Each structure stands twice: as structure tokens, then as C-alpha cells.
Amino acid sequence: MPLDPIAQINVTTLVATFAIFLITFLVLRKVFFIPVIEVLERRDAKLENGRDLRAAAQATLVAASEEAQEIKSSAVTERERVFAEVRAATASEREASLAKARAQAEKIVAAGREDITAREVAERAQMKGALIASVTETLSKIVEGVDEQMVNALVESELAAQADERAMQP
Numbered sequence: 001m002p003l004d005p006i007a008q009i010n011v012t013t014l015v016a017t018f019a020i021f022l023i024t025f026l027v028l029r030k031v032f033f034i035p036v037i038e039v040l041e042r043r044d045a046k047l048e049n050g051r052d053l054r055a056a057a058q059a060t061l062v063a064a065s066e067e068a069q070e071i072k073s074s075a076v077t078e079r080e081r082v083f084a085e086v087r088a089a090t091a092s093e094r095e096a097s098l099a100k101a102r103a104q105a106e107k108i109v110a111a112g113r114e115d116i117t118a119r120e121v122a123e124r125a126q127m128k129g130a131l132i133a134s135v136t137e138t139l140s141k142i143v144e145g146v147d148e149q150m151v152n153a154l155v156e157s158e159l160a161a162q163a164d165e166r167a168m169q170p
Contacts (some may be wrong), residue, residue, distance in 0.1 A: 124159075133156050 130153050132148075139146040 128155060128159060131159075 132152055135155060136146055136148055136151050139151065
């Protein structure tokens with residue numbers, strides 16, 4: 001037996017081996033490779049779709065975050081504006097209330113002063129009358145023929161001098 005490897009090749013075995021390989025390949029291709037490739041392609045398509053959805057969701061999230069920040073900023077600005085308005089309105093109402101209260105207090109004080117002045121004048125007039133009557137009665141017991149006009153003038157001048165002294169005291 002010669003050692004020639006080419007001579008030892010059997011064409012029938014080679015063709016049968018090739019035919020079996022080809023049939024096995026076609027069957028495996030039809031039954032296994034094509035479905036596996038389709039599954040992998042669908043998986044890749046789903047992954048790509050998921051990546052697209054993720055990118056869109058991130059873009060939406062970024063846009064929503066920016067919008068939320070803008071809304072928050074505008075809300076803070078609006079809150080400060082409203083607070084400023086409320087402070088201003090409160091301050092103006094407080095000033096108006098204070099002015100009204102001051103005006104009422106001034107009216108009450110003025111009315112009280114007028115009342116005090118009127119009572120003081122009435123008391124002074126009553127005291128003056130009582131003093132004149134008392135001096136006249138006392139003098140008439142001591143001296144006969146007391147001139148009431150003279151007594152009236154003396155009492156008036158004494159009361160005026162006392163009023164001047166009170167006015168000069170601090």
C-alpha cells in the first residue's frame with residue numbers, strides 16, 4: 001500500500017460527506033440558525049428601542065426638571081411679590097389705623113382739655129363768688145359800710161397776681 005494520501009481519498013465517501021454536511025447545514029439553518037438570528041435581531045431592535053426610549057425619557061426628565069426649576073423660581077418670585085404687597089398693605093393699614101387712633105385721641109384730649117378748662121372756669125367763678133361773699137361778710141362785721149365793688153376789685157387783683165405767679169413757675 002502506497003502512502004499517497006490523495007490516492008486514498010474515496011470520491012463516494014467525499015461526496016456523501018459533503019452531501020450530509022450540506023443537508024445538515026440546511027436543516028440546522030432552517031430549524032436553528034434563522035430562528036436564533038431572528039430572536040437576536042428582535043432583541044437588538046428591542047434594545048435599540050429601549051435606548052431610544054431611555055434617551056427620550058432622560059430628555060423629558062431634563063426638560064421637566066428645568067420647567068420645575070422655572071416654576072419654582074417664578075413661585076418664589078411671586079411669593080416675594082405677594083409678601084411685599086401684603087407688607088405694604090399691612091403697613092399702610094397700620095399707618096391709617098394709627099393716624100385714625102391719633103386723631104381720635106387728639107379729639108378726646110381736646111374735649112377733655114375743654115371740659116377741664118370749662119370746669120376750671122366754673123370753679124374759679126364759684127370760688128371767686130364765694131371769696132367775695134366771704135370777704136364782704138367778714139369786712140362788714142369788722143367795718144361798717146363795705147363797698148362791694150371795692151372788695152370785688154381787690155379779689156380780682158389778688159386772683160390775677162396768683163395766676164401770674166403760677167404761670168411763671170415751670
